[in-house]
Amino acid sequence: MVRRIQSKFVLEVFDGKLSNAKHLAGYLKIYLENIAPENRTATNELIGFLESPLNDRRIIYFGLRYAGVPCGFASLMFYPKEAVAIADHVAIDTRVRGIGAFFALVDSIADYLDQVGIVPDYVVAEIMKRSQSLQGDVNPTQLIRLLRVIGFRVLRIPYVAPHSGIMEHADRYQSALMVIPRQPINDVPADACRRLVELIYYGHYLKWYSRVWPPAQTAAYKSALDKCFETVSRRIGNAAFVRLNGSTVTTEEVFPGQSVAVHARNYTYVALLLVPAILTLAVSLAQELWITASAIAISLAGLLIVFLKPSWRGNIMKLFRPE
Secondary structure (H helix, E strand, O other): OEEEEEOOEEEEEEOHHHOOHHHHHHHHHHHHHHEOHHHOOOHHHHHHHHHOOOOOOEEEEEEEEEOOEEEEEEEEEEEOOOOEEEEEEEEEOHHHOOOOHHHHHHHHHHHHHHHHOOOOOEEEEEEEOOOOEOOOOOOHHHHHHHHHHOOOEEEOOOEEOOOOOHHHHHHHHEEEEEEEEOOOOOEEEHHHHHHHHHHHHHHHHHHHHHHHOOHHHHHHHHHHHHHHHHHHHHHHOOOOEEEEOOOOOOHHHHOOOOOHHHHHHHHHHHHHHHHHHHHHHHHHHOOOHHHHHHHHHHHHHHHHHHHHOHHHHHHHHHOOOOO
């Protein structure tokens, strides 16, 4: 099925009987060229699941063309029983990223879902802390900000993406779990949050891998998956709700428990404002060496507090966050 978006953008939908495998190859090429190998799903798996999907989901692939040339790809899996849609495999060619391709793709996908009557309670997407395009020019925070523009919000849980690599190093796959709730809410019931993670881990990923992996590898993966799910469940604890982040987003909110080094750019910003302000005040009051030295000492002490005292650091950083 072909849908015209605007001028030179055209969206092609691969949805069961509407699919044309010959056309799909050009869009999968964009996916291969723009997603780093460690984050890619094998294209033969993508084709195989489209041709013969599991009966608990509806698989839809979307291909975007610009002036007749493939330039984008995305997949969406809708789970009707849970009323959850999982967006994945999004890739946009670098040559069209500055002319609205991403938003053209998103808008037309939304129109298509409305047309065919798919109305999920939650649309879900994952952004790994280590996510990269093949060109390495897109960082996770940029992706999160981009998704927030179209309505996604970050669930405040210590989420680990169930990448196949969790069997060796689960800590490498710390991620942001982003959702668009059907209703305008500021938090998600804790039980619903657990069910979302359970669906992603066991219904989405484990069922996929168990179809393409040997039993021993699947069993090892499930063991690692169980540990990750236990960690998320334990951190949710007995809370009634899990908060969705507000109108601003910080690295600490998206990836809880980050090291101080991750915030270096924020600290540099504080330093650039704090140090000159104190030095200027000191010099303006008196041209005395000991006063200048005292000002420098105070500045360094302030920066040391910012780095080493978490509670003070949080309060200071709030001053530099946009409302």
